[in-house]
Structure formats: C-alpha cells, structure tokens
Amino acid sequence: MSLPFPPVAPGSGLAEKCPVRDVLDRIGDRWSLLVLLVLAPKTLRFTEVKRAIGDISQRMLSQTLRTLEKDGYVTRTVYPTVPPKVEYCLTELGGSLLARIAPLVEWANANHDQVRAARDAYVPPSSATPL
Amino acid sequence: MSLPFPPVAPGSGLAEKCPVRDVLDRIGDRWSLLVLLVLAPKTLRFTEVKRAIGDISQRMLSQTLRTLEKDGYVTRTVYPTVPPKVEYCLTELGGSLLARIAPLVEWANANHDQVRAARDAYVPPSSATPL
DNA sequence: CAGCATCCGGTTGGATACTG
DNA sequence: CAGTATCCAACCGGATGCTG
Numbered sequence: 001m002s003l004p005f006p007p008v009a010p011g012s013g014l015a016e017k018c019p020v021r022d023v024l025d026r027i028g029d030r031w032s033l034l035v036l037l038v039l040a041p042k043t044l045r046f047t048e049v050k051r052a053i054g055d056i057s058q059r060m061l062s063q064t065l066r067t068l069e070k071d072g073y074v075t076r077t078v079y080p081t082v083p084p085k086v087e088y089c090l091t092e093l094g095g096s097l098l099a100r101i102a103p104l105v106e107w108a109n110a111n112h113d114q115v116r117a118a119r120d121a122y123v124p125p126s127s128a129t130p131l
Numbered sequence: 132m133s134l135p136f137p138p139v140a141p142g143s144g145l146a147e148k149c150p151v152r153d154v155l156d157r158i159g160d161r162w163s164l165l166v167l168l169v170l171a172p173k174t175l176r177f178t179e180v181k182r183a184i185g186d187i188s189q190r191m192l193s194q195t196l197r198t199l200e201k202d203g204y205v206t207r208t209v210y211p212t213v214p215p216k217v218e219y220c221l222t223e224l225g226g227s228l229l230a231r232i233a234p235l236v237e238w239a240n241a242n243h244d245q246v247r248a249a250r251d252a253y254v255p256p257s258s259a260t261p262l
Numbered sequence: 263c264a265g266c267a268t269c270c271g272g273t274t275g276g277a278t279a280c281t282g
Numbered sequence: 283c284a285g286t287a288t289c290c291a292a293c294c295g296g297a298t299g300c301t302g
Binding site for chain 2: 018019020021022023024027028029033034037066069070071072076078093096097100101103104105106107108109111112114115117118119122124125
Binding site: 176177178189190192193209213214215216217 | 263
C-alpha cells in the first residue's frame, strides 16, 4: 500500500481547526458541490441553476448559494430590473477549489462501479457462521 | 473567470445517480476523511485510530470504519488473540481515492485564511441600510 | 481491547405558503 | 423572478452502559 499523504497533525482534537474539515463541511453537504459544478461552465440565474440541478428545493438552493457566496466561492449580482434578475458566477477562489475537486470527480466516475461492487460483496463480520 | 471543468450531466435529477455525490456522501461526513487520513501512513488498531483522532466517540469510529470497509476503502483484520486485536489498513482503492483528495487538502490548507476572511467580510444582502 | 444497543438532542433538508 | 418564513420528518452523532 502506498501512502500518498503527508502526516496528519499529531496529537489530539485535530477535527476542530482542521482546514480540510472546514472546507469539506461546506462542500460536503447535499447540494454545494452540485451547485459549483453547474456554475462552472457559465454564469447562471437563480432559476437556471434550479433547472440545471432539477430536484433541489427553492429553499435549499437559496441557502446553498448564500453560503457559497459567503465563503467567497460565487458572486451574486443583482440587476435592478423588473422582474428581478440575479446572476451567480464562480469566483477565482471557487474556480481554483473546483479545479482541485476535478480529479476527485473523475476518480468517482471511474471507480464508482468498484465501490458499488464492494458494497454488494460486503458481508458483515461475525455472522455467527449460522448453519 | 476560468472554467476548469467539464459540463455536468444535463437534464434533471442528476443528484441521485451522480458518482461524485455517492462518494462525497460518504467521505463528506464528520469522520470518514479524517479516518482515512490517519490510516494513510500506516495500519492501525482500533484504539490507535481513536487516539490519533482524539475526539471521536467509540460509536462513530466503529460505524465509520464499518462503512469505509464496506465501500472497500479499508480492510479489517481480526487476530483471534486475547485480548482481541483488530487492524485497519487502507486498500489500494482507498489509497487512490486519498491521492485524489490530497490536492484538495493542500488547497484547503493554503486557502483557508482566504475563505475565513471572505466569511468575515461578508455582509448579507438587503441589510435594509438601517440608519 | 473492540465493539454493539439504547436513548436522545441538534441539525439537515423537504413541502408549503407568502412577498417585493 | 427571486427569494423568505414556517413547519416538520428524518437523520446524524454524542453519551452511556453492557458484552466477548
């Protein structure tokens, strides 16, 4: 087994201030990554993002976009027209984050079958070897 | 703005069968990534993993390791000794996944400050410009 | 040592209804 | 169109106590 990794901070309680955790806690929710992905090709309006994802509720999209904006991953531009028009666009920060996630996405696409196979093949420990 | 990304699957309802989501749903929880990280350098016993992380409960560690094992990211080896001894080790699949996460970890470490700064500088929309 | 079972509070996120 | 507010169910995860 290779160990493609620098040592994690030694000692105890590394979860709290760990930057990866802080980033992943946001990106790792149900929708953030997906929103970043659909925004990657081009700037989109609220409804366009919603349509692109399909099964996200208005509430969660709004909330997710707000958080992404807050963390500096997307910009929110309001045009004072009627009806209102709001555009969301990846920032450089968001783009650079997404670039690091790209390999992960490719990996997931390539290895998803293997993971699913592992899940299917899995037998829980101590089945008590019944009959 | 650059767009360092292939287009996401068009149409609707892409969340369900999206491999990235399926992978991230596991890795994105509170502990999975951390466990993978501490296992990266070397095989560890249950208690060693627990100590390495510090503030994970026995319940969550057990549960997390089980899921990681089920997905094929770690192996679980039981030595029929007394007291019992169980070792956890990254599989190749887990190692390759971790390799794709490495850039993300580095990014997080490098840009954490910027994200935090963005959060602090953020002002919610329509503050109603009070006084 | 390495867990599992139970309880139980906080958070996540969906459905719905309403607003500028 | 682009949200906000409210309600509510499901799930996550911590604390504790008990086993082989």
